[in-house]
Each structure stands twice: as structure tokens, then as C-alpha cells.
Amino acid sequence: MSFEQLFSSASILAMLGWVILVFLPRRWKWLNRVPALFIPVVLSVVYSFLIARYFFSAEGGFDTLANVQQMFTFSGAALAGWVHYLAFDLFIGGLIAKQADEIGLSRLIQAPILLLTFMFGPFGYLLFAIVKPVMLRFSPAAANTVVGE
Amino acid sequence: MNLASSIFYDDLDDATAGQAKHLNLWWQGILILSVFLAVNILLYVFDHRLLGDEALWLKPIKFEISVIIHFITLTVLAALLRPAKRDGILWKGMTCVVVAAGLFEVLYIFLQAARGRESHYNNATLVESVMYGLMGLGAVALVLGSFYLGYLLYREYQSEQTSVLLLSSALGLTIGSVLTLIIAGYLSSSQTGYAADINTQEALRLPIFSWYLNGEDLRIPHFFATHMMQFSPLYGLWLSRQNMPFSVCKKRLFWSVGIYSLLVMLLFAIALFK
Helix, strand or coil: CCHHHHHHHHHHHHHHHHHHHHHCCCCCHHHHHHHHHHHHHHHHHHHHHHHHHHHHHCCCCCCCHHHHHHHCCCHHHHHHHHHHHHHHHHHHHHHHHHHHHHCCCCHHHHHHHHHHHHHHCHHHHHHHHHHHHHHHHHCHHHHCCCCCC | CCHHHHHHECCCCHHHHHHHCCECHHHHHHHHHHHHHHHHHHHHHHCCCEECCEECCHHHHHHHHHHHHHHHHHHHHHCCCCHHHHCCHHHHHHHHHHHHHHHHHHHHHHHHHHHCCCCCCCCCCHHHHHHHHHHHHHHHHHHHHHHHHHHHHHHHHHHHCCCHHHHHHHHHHHHHHHHHHHHHHHHHHCCCCCCCCCCCCCCCECCCCCCECCCCCCHHHHHHHHCHHHHHHHHHHHHHCCCCCHHHHHHHHHHHHHHHHHHHHHHHHHHHHC
16 A cells, blocks of 8 residues: 555544534443544554654654654655644544533534644644633533533 | 622532532633634744735634634623523523634634635535535624523523623623624625725735725724624723612713714724715
């Protein structure tokens, strides 16, 4: 499989996860595990392979911005970086969705948060990180049930 | 459940009220819009790009404030409905439509600002053209929500005929919605924008609002039409606290709503024909 094919396959897989998170019902546990666990694990396997196979043959490094840019001019390293984004953003999206359900945040309000996490990772997380304590402040009963506090 | 609680929370059975109480959809929408607003204000301070002749982030800020005010108005006035009406499937459904429309509008205006591109009157690409059309639908949904609540409040008023607050809210929401729909409809159908014939270099502008003050800016009647939804209920609230017979309150309310509506139509006519 070429880098381009792998890029497309990983992106489609991640997209499938986001569609499940944003649009599909949450009443089935097995379905919730697809974006929160199964797809991030598959992407992590792909990432691990790419990093082991190509990372150390790429020029550059993590010590300066110029070296990071240099490393990402190498297709194998750039692809590994992309899959890293896909895996971690989706994993965080799964965590956000789970906690948002626990604090009673409507799916309608979750949608823009998840879409922004999908597109701009930390920005979506920042929104949720601000919204969550306010929701808890005004929902005292939910505060006792939230995992990860 | 008391009035204040009805503004912030959905009505629940006594048995479940202590377990599952959380902010209603309106306040969840207000919450996330407030976060967007805070982020926008920071961006406004640090990012000095211009779009046209005004600061890039000013427009999203104005829309966020406007939608927040709209949501607060609707959730506060919806608390005047009987729980059975407030929890009815129609009002619940309308709530979902209006909140989704408000979030969509703000999110798209925010993203277009980040891209340094116009959100309104932008038909430069197919996607932007489609999105502009969807924004129009969203705006109609926002106004339909307020009109429908006005209708429900009027029905509530008809059943008791003594509350000036109910009547003023119903009038403000229905007439304000109709006037907004007319003016905003004309604005959006105009291919030339809100200030087509204005010499933008020379016209005097109102700070913050960015209105052109030569009388031709269509945003001015739009603003007053929309904010009739706040003016009328607030005036009704003030009247209800005066020691006056209901008939006098009602008469004053009709006069004020009539004069306000005429003012809006006058501003609209000036902007159209000047």
C-alpha cells in the first residue's frame, strides 16, 4: 500500500469515527467503543508501524522548528504525524463525548465542540474544558457521577 | 417549580428533579456562545486584520452578542408559559431548531472571519454560496422561533386576560419577528448589501455598531425591529409594576408598540428611498 493509499484509508477510518461520535445514537455500548477505542487503536497500530519503519531514516528532529519542518518533508514521517493527529484527536473526541453525556450536555451542543475537535483538535477541547465546569456548577447532581475528575 | 428555576432548567417530575437537573438547552447554547464570544474578544485584541473597512473579528462578536440576547429573551419569556406548554413537543422541537440555527450562524461567521472572508453576500465559491443560503434559512428559523413563542404567549394571555407582561411579550415577539423578517428578507435578497449607495469613505459611522449615520444603512431598522422583542416585554414588566388598572396599562402598551413599529417602518422607508 502506497503512502497516499494509507493516508486516504486512515483519514476515511477516522472520518467514520467522527460521524459515529457526532451523528449516531449513544444507546449501544458496542457502537460507542468504535470511535472511542477501536478506531484509535487501529490508527495507533498504523502509527507504530510507520514510526518504527520510517522515523529514524528521516532527516531532522524535534529540537528546533526548522528540524521539525525538515522531518515532515519526508513522506513516511509526515504520514506518521498525520495518523498521530487522527488517532489522538478521535480519542479525545471519544472522551469528550463520554463526559459530555455524563454532565447532561445536549448532543446539539456537543456537535460543534466535536466538529471543532475534529478540525482543530485542541480548540475543540478548550471549548469543552471551559463548558464542563460551568455545566457541573449548575448541575450539582451530575458532578458526583462524572468520571475523570 | 418557580419562575427563576423554569428559566434555567427543564421541568421535571418531583421524583427525578433532584437527580437529573441540568441547564436547559437554551442555557447550554448561551454557555457555548459565551465561550466563543470570550475567544473572539481575545482574537479582536490580538489579531488586527481588517475585512473590508472594519476589524475582522468585530462581526462575529456582534452576532454572538445578538444570538445570546435572543436566546436569553426566549428562555426567559418561555418561562411564562404553563409547564404543559413549555414541555410540549412543539416548543421543545422549536427550541432544538432555534438553538441549532443560532449555533450554525455563529460557527460559520466565526470560521469565515478566521479565513479572512465574508460570510454574508459571498457567492464567490459554490460552497460559500450554499452556506450563505443556509445562513438565510437559519435566520428564518431564529425568527420563526420567536414568532411561535409570541403566539403561544398570546394564547396564554387569552386564557386569563389580566397579565400585561404576557400581552407585551406576545406583541413584542410576534410584531418584532414579522418586522425583522421583512427587513432582513429585503436585506438578504439585495445583492448589493446593507449600504449599497453610501459613500463609505465620507459617511459618519457609529462606533461599535459600525452603522453609517446618513440614514441609508438598512442595519439600523433591522436592529430596532429585532430588539422590539426585548423592548416590549421590558416595557410590559415596568407597566405591570406600576399601580395602574389593567385597562390603562393595556392602552399604554398598544400606543408604545404602535409608535415603536411606526418608527421601525419609518427608518426602513428612509433607508430604502433616501
